[in-house]
Amino acid sequence: MSDGTTTRGTSSAAQAGLSNLLHEERRFPPSAEFSAQANGQPDLYDRAAADRVGFWEEQARALHWDTPWDTALEWDAPFAKWFVGGTLNVAYNCVDRHVEAGHGDQVAIHWIGEPGDTRTITYADLQREVAKAANALTELGVQKGDRVAIYLPMVPEAAVAMLACARIGAPHSVVFGGFSADALASRIDDASAKLVITADGGYRRGAPSALKPAVDEAVARTTSVEKVLVVRRTGQDVAWDDAKDVWWHEVVDRQPDTHAYEPHDAEHPLFILYTSGTTAKPKGILHTTGGYLTHVSYTHRYVFDLKPDSDVYWCSADIGWVTGHSYIVYGPLANRATQVMYEGTPDTPHKGRLWEIAQEYGVTILYTAPTLIRTMMKWGEEIPQGYDLSALRVLGSVGEPINPEAWVWYRRVIGGDRTPIVDTWWQTETGGLMISPLPGVTTLKPGSAQRPLPGISAEVVDDSGNPVPNGGGGYLVLTEPWPGMLRGIWGDDARYTETYWSRFPGRYFAGDGAKKDDDGDIWLLGRVDDVMNVSGHRISTTEVESALVSHPKVAEAAVVGATDPTTGQAIVAFVIPRGDAAAATAQGDALVQELRNHVSKEIGPIAKPRQILVVAELPKTRSGKIMRRLLRDVAENRSVGDVTTLADSTVMDLISQQLPAAA
Numbered sequence: 001m002s003d004g005t006t007t008r009g010t011s012s013a014a015q016a017g018l019s020n021l022l023h024e025e026r027r028f029p030p031s032a033e034f035s036a037q038a039n040g041q042p043d044l045y046d047r048a049a050a051d052r053v054g055f056w057e058e059q060a061r062a063l064h065w066d067t068p069w070d071t072a073l074e075w076d077a078p079f080a081k082w083f084v085g086g087t088l089n090v091a092y093n094c095v096d097r098h099v100e101a102g103h104g105d106q107v108a109i110h111w112i113g114e115p116g117d118t119r120t121i122t123y124a125d126l127q128r129e130v131a132k133a134a135n136a137l138t139e140l141g142v143q144k145g146d147r148v149a150i151y152l153p154m155v156p157e158a159a160v161a162m163l164a165c166a167r168i169g170a171p172h173s174v175v176f177g178g179f180s181a182d183a184l185a186s187r188i189d190d191a192s193a194k195l196v197i198t199a200d201g202g203y204r205r206g207a208p209s210a211l212k213p214a215v216d217e218a219v220a221r222t223t224s225v226e227k228v229l230v231v232r233r234t235g236q237d238v239a240w241d242d243a244k245d246v247w248w249h250e251v252v253d254r255q256p257d258t259h260a261y262e263p264h265d266a267e268h269p270l271f272i273l274y275t276s277g278t279t280a281k282p283k284g285i286l287h288t289t290g291g292y293l294t295h296v297s298y299t300h301r302y303v304f305d306l307k308p309d310s311d312v313y314w315c316s317a318d319i320g321w322v323t324g325h326s327y328i329v330y331g332p333l334a335n336r337a338t339q340v341m342y343e344g345t346p347d348t349p350h351k352g353r354l355w356e357i358a359q360e361y362g363v364t365i366l367y368t369a370p371t372l373i374r375t376m377m378k379w380g381e382e383i384p385q386g387y388d389l390s391a392l393r394v395l396g397s398v399g400e401p402i403n404p405e406a407w408v409w410y411r412r413v414i415g416g417d418r419t420p421i422v423d424t425w426w427q428t429e430t431g432g433l434m435i436s437p438l439p440g441v442t443t444l445k446p447g448s449a450q451r452p453l454p455g456i457s458a459e460v461v462d463d464s465g466n467p468v469p470n471g472g473g474g475y476l477v478l479t480e481p482w483p484g485m486l487r488g489i490w491g492d493d494a495r496y497t498e499t500y501w502s503r504f505p506g507r508y509f510a511g512d513g514a515k516k517d518d519d520g521d522i523w524l525l526g527r528v529d530d531v532m533n534v535s536g537h538r539i540s541t542t543e544v545e546s547a548l549v550s551h552p553k554v555a556e557a558a559v560v561g562a563t564d565p566t567t568g569q570a571i572v573a574f575v576i577p578r579g580d581a582a583a584a585t586a587q588g589d590a591l592v593q594e595l596r597n598h599v600s601k602e603i604g605p606i607a608k609p610r611q612i613l614v615v616a617e618l619p620k621t622r623s624g625k626i627m628r629r630l631l632r633d634v635a636e637n638r639s640v641g642d643v644t645t646l647a648d649s650t651v652m653d654l655i656s657q658q659l660p661a662a663a
C-alpha cells in the first residue's frame with residue numbers, strides 16, 4: 001500500500017471523486033411523521049454509548065434463549081465469544097416462535113418465479129417445511145457439526161435448507177449459483193461438506209439455467225460428499241447417480257412435519273460463507289449462532305424500521321451472498337417480516353419487472369444495490385413511473401458506495417421524494433450492518449453511510465493508526481468487538497489474525513478507504529487492497545489473474561478494477577501471451593473471447609473481464625511488483641501517472657501504443 005501498488009481509495013481519481021463528494025451539500029432531514037413512528041429514537045445512541053455490552057444484551061433479549069448466557073462478552077483479541085453459556089435455536093427463533101405466538105397464518109414469503117409462477121408461504125407452512133427438511137437431513141446422515149453445501153437458485157427451498165441446517169446445527173456453506181464447478185469444488189473441499197443441496201436448474205433471463213452438471217463435476221473432484229439432494233425446479237434433464245443423488249420431493253416430502261429442536265451453544269458455528277481476499281484462495285468466513293442472530297435482527301428492526309404487522313419487505317439480493325443470509329433469511333425471519341423473494345433477473349420479461357412486483361405486493365421497504373439503481377437510471381425513469389410505488393416508505397442501499405446522483409434519483413423516482421434512504425456499510429465478515437443512518441433519526445447526506453450504528457465502534461485512521469480529525473481521510477477500522485463479527489476463517493486462524501488484525505494491532509482492518517467530513521460523518525471510498533467491487537460483489541484481482549494464467553496461451557496477467565458507470569468497477573485485464581506476441585495479437589478478438597470465457601468457466605460469469613488487453617510487457621517495480629495504479633490509468637483512459645519507480649519506464653509507452661489493437 002505504500003509503494004506503486006497504491007489502490008483505488010487513495011488514487012488520484014478517487015481523490016478527485018472525493019472532493020466532489022465532500023461538496024455534496026444536499027440534506028434530507030427526517031419528516032416529523034416518520035420520526036414519530038420510527039423504531040429507532042435518538043436515545044439508542046446514548047444508551048449504547050453508556051454501556052455498549054449491556055446494550056447488546058438488551059438486543060439479545062429480543063430472541064428466545066433456552067438457557068440464558070452467563071457472560072455477555074469474552075474478548076481474547078482477536079477472538080470473541082458472545083453470550084457465553086447461552087443456548088438457543090436459530091430456526092426456532094426465525095419460525096416456530098412466531099407460530100406459537102399466533103402468527104402462523106402470516107405470510108413469511110411471497111415467492112415469485114421468473115416465469116411468473118408464485119408460491120405463498122406462511123409461517124406455519126415454513127415451520128412444516130423446515131421440520132421436514134431437518135428430518136430429511138438427519139435421514140441422509142447429516143449430524144450436528146457436519147457441513148452442508150447449498151448451491152441453489154432463488155427458490156424457497158434455499159431458505160428452508162438453510163433453516164433446516166441451522167435447526168440441527170449443521171453449518172451451511174451457501175455457494176452462489178453463478179459460481180463455476182471449480183469454485184464450488186474448492187468450497188466443498190475446504191469445508192469437507194458431506195451433503196450438497198442443489199436443483200436441476202433455475203430460471204435466468206427467460207430460460208432454464210442448469211445447476212446440477214456443475215455439482216456433478218464438483219462432486220467428482222472432491223472426496224467428502226456422500227449425498228446430493230436435488231430440488232426439481234425447471235424439469236430439465238439431469239444426469240443421475242443412484243448411489244449419491246436423491247430428489248428433494250422424494251425424501252423431504254414424506255418426512256414428518258414436526259421436529260423437536262435442540263438448543264445450540266451461542267458460539268456453535270451457524271455458517272461458512274466464502275469471500276474473495278487478496279490472494280487467489282477465497283476465505284471461508286465463519287459465523288456463529290447467538291451473537292450473529294442478535295446483530296442481524298437488531299439491525300434489521302431499526303435500520304429498516306420494520307413493522308411486522310404491516311410491512312412488506314423486499315431485499316433483492318441473492319441468497320448466495322451475505323446480504324441474502326442476513327437480510328433475507330435470518331434478520332427478517334427472526335423479526336417476523338413478511339417478505340418478497342424473486343427468482344429472476346430485473347429485465348425478465350421486461351424492464352419494469354421489479355416495479356410491477358413492488359406494486360402488486362405493496363412493497364413498503366426495498367433493499368437493493370447501487371448498481372441496480374444506476375441500471376434503472378440508464379433504462380429511464382418512465383419505466384418505474386409507470387407503476388404505483390406509493391407504499392414504499394424506506395429504501396436501502398448496499399454493496400458499494402452510492403454516488404450522490406444515484407442516491408437522489410433513487411429517492412425522487414422510486415421513493416416519491418418522501419422515503420428515507422439508508423446507505424448501509426458492512427461486509428461478509430461483519431455479519432450485519434455496521435455503519436448506516438437510522439431512518440427517522442438521521443438527517444441524510446446523499447453518498448454517505450454516516451455513523452456507526454448504536455453498539456458499533458468505528459474509526460478512520462491514518463497510516464500509523466492514529467484517528468484522523470474531521471475533514472481527514474484514511475482507513476476504516478472497527479475498534480470494539482461486535483456480536484455478528486466473524487469468528488475466524490474456516491480452518492485458518494493465522495490467516496484471520498494476519499488479514500484483519502495485524503495492519504492496526506487491536507483493531508479490525510476492513511480494507512476500505514474512508515473520509516470523515518466536518519461533522520464527523522463517514523464517507524466510504526472503496527477498497528484499498530487488491531479487491532475489486534463489481535456490481536457490489538467482491539472479486540480479487542489475484543483470483544482473476546490466476547484464472548488467466550491457468551490458460552495455456554497466457555504467460556502473465558495483471559488485473560485492475562476500472563471505474564464503470566453502471567457496475568461501480570469493471571474488470572480490466574492485461575495479458576502477456578505465451579510465445580509469439582505478434583501472432584497472439586493477430587488472433588485479436590478470438591483470443592480475447594477465449595480468455596474471457598475461460599475466466600467465466602474458472603470462476604463464474606461475474607468474474608468475466610469487461611476488457612482484455614493483449615500486451616508485450618507489464619509495468620513492474622524494480623522488486624517485480626506490478627504497478628496496478630498505472631494500468632488503472634490506462635483502463636480509465638487517463639494520462640499515465642508517475643512512472644519513475646518502474647524498472648523500465650518505457651513499458652507504459654509500449655502499452656499505450658498497443659491499445660487500439662486490443663479490447
Ligand code: WT7
Pocket residue numbers: 275322323397398399400401402423424425426427428429449510511512524525526527533536537538
Ligand atoms: C465490501 C464488502 C455487505 C454486503 C454486500 C457486500 C463494500 C458494502 C457498502 C456501502 C460503500 C460498501 C465495501 C466492503 N461496501 N457496502 N454501503 N458503501 N461500500 O459484502 O462482498 O463482503 O463486500 O463492499 O468495500 O468492504 P462483501
